[in-house]
Amino acid sequence: MKYLVLGCDPVGDRPLWEENELPDAGMPVPLPAELVAEILAWNEKMASAVWAGTEAASVLTHLNAEGESLAKRIAAAVPGGAKIQYRSERLSSFD
Incomplete structure (x- = not known):
């Protein structure tokens, strides 16, 4: 059983990593090429939304669901199976 974390990597292409490890190049487990492409595309969209800031609240909600x-x-x-922790993104506020 693998323990993995999925979260946005706004400055790279490593949105999936093993728990208690630093993100490394590539995927930490073998996945179908189509799924890897979807993960990387999601990461790009999420990174854009994160950098966009407050104008992206509805986009972040949609991308977190994705x-x-x-x-x-x-x-x-x-x-062999895996447990995945998803790290959602949210807008920061200093109010």
Whole structure:
């Protein structure tokens, strides 16, 4: 059983990593190429939304839902099984 974390990597392409490890190049587990492409595309969209700031609240909500769905699909695709922690993004406020 693998323990993995899925979260936005706004400055790179490492949105999936093993728990208690630093993100490394590539995917930490073998995944179907189509799923990897979807993960990387999601990361790009999420990074853009994170950098956009307060104008992106509805976009972040949608992308967080997409991330949760990807986490479930990753867990099902990992040989031997996996538990995935999804790290959602939210807007920061200094109010």
